[in-house]
Amino acid sequence: MASGKIVEVTDHNFDEQVIKGTGLILVDFWAEWCGPCRMIAPILEELAVECEGQITIAKLNVDENRQASARFGIRSIPTILFFKDGVQVEQIVGAMAKSAIKTKVQQHL
Template sequence: MGNGKPMEVNDGNFEKEVLDSPTPVLVDFWAAWCGPCRMVAPELEKLAEEESDRLKVAKLNVEDNRVIAARYGISSIPTMILFKDGKEQKRLMGARSKARILEEIIAFI
């Protein structure tokens, strides 16, 4: 289960925290210089808090974690990928509201 706030993941702990997670994980691929990433961050914080019983939200800085970003072909940010049972289930690109994010991933959580 999530802890009510987004957690930082990186190249070193991605497999343990995301792929091996028994709970679905929505990973936000972001960078500090990305304006739309800053816009979606509070929406993800609300999502993490409100859906903590069935979803984990994680953030991966693409500047600092190029291995995972390259593995998943992240070419534009923000990109959010929902992982369940170690597999990508849904990919969302661009900033959007909490309600829109939830609408897109609800079938998988």
């Protein structure tokens, strides 16, 4: 996956992009109508640039991709799942400060 930018994942390419991916991948489960989702979007964009080459950030629209959302039990958004070499290692529910998200990233690198 390309680094330094945010990639879109869907029900159809989730396994290929995330489960079979290598390294640390953050998946942001979001929706257009979600205010807190819009609040953390610029934070994730900044992290994608700051942590380029170290992490991959992916976004999954829950309204358009209900299978992946159900598979991981997403009940509230935004939810960010951290996957390391295809295994879920962390979960953040709700909008968090950039420093808090970055701390969690550092813990899993």
